[in-house]
Amino acid sequence: MNDEQLLEKTNRINMLFDFYEPLLTEKQQTFLKCYFQDDFTLGEIAQEFGISRQAVYEHIKRAEQTLESYESKLALLQKFEARTKLMGELEHRLTHTLNIPDPQRAELQEVIRELQALE
Template sequence: MSQENRLEKTNRVNLLFDFYELLLTEKQQTFLKYYFHDDFSLGEIASEFNISRQAIYEHIKRAEQMLEMYEEKLGLLHKQQRRMAQLGALEQILEQNELHKDEALRLVRSLQEW
């Protein structure tokens, strides 16, 4: 897997984790945080928890599958990405239209932070 693909995967898992973290087991949450957030290797995590690299790998793979399953069923990340794209398009339109521009841009920025 190329460095770019790894980064894409890490970003996706982190985004999915933001939405669905509480739906995972405590162990899955912990291992994903170590692996994707803190950039620990499988060996480092295994050493920390005194279990095999293979066991860590299986927990992480299963957690990734669960995140993808939740996204497939609930689509929260997809909806958020679509909403942000629409807000970006709206912001561009508003920047071109001077009438009520400041008020509209303030509302768009408020929605972006939400």
Template sequence: MSEPGALEKTTRINLLFDFYESLLTDKQRTFLKYYFHDDYSLGEIAAEFEISRQAIYEHIKRAQAVLETYEQKLGLVARHEKLILLIDRLDEALEAGQDEAALSELRGIARGLRHAVEIE
């Protein structure tokens, strides 16, 4: 995974995985975890499961496509990212605020938003 954008790709796949993991097959989950979470090479995964590197590559590519399809249909990651941006803007507004009662209320809202976007 040394091509340009590999880190961004890995980060995106991991985020998609966090949201849609339960919708994947056991094999898809396993191979994605080994490759993206545990940083195993295709060869290492192939040796572990006694199948070809090409088969592992195809499984991972299909699993990535499935994750992207789920995101296109459900949009959970996009919604999550929008909420994070709103929380950041709220934090900036809090820093600029003056009235302590209003600031306290805004802090409570920010905590509620943060809690709402946490992935369990």
């Protein structure tokens, strides 16, 4: 796996973690935080928790699979990304369309702010 793929995977796991963290076990949460957010190595995590490097790897792998399983069923990340893209398109059209009357433009901007606040 090259650096770009590794970064994409790390970003995806972190995003999934943001959505599904409460559904993971405490140990899964801890190991994922250490590995993906705090940038600990498997060896460092193993030493910290007094278990083997292989055991840490298995816990992290299982947690990743669990996150992907939740996403395949609930699609919270997919829906978030779709909403974000649509809001971006709406903002772009709003700022680049000249014939929208100011009162309507202000109303649409307020709707965008309210949608963003829901995130």
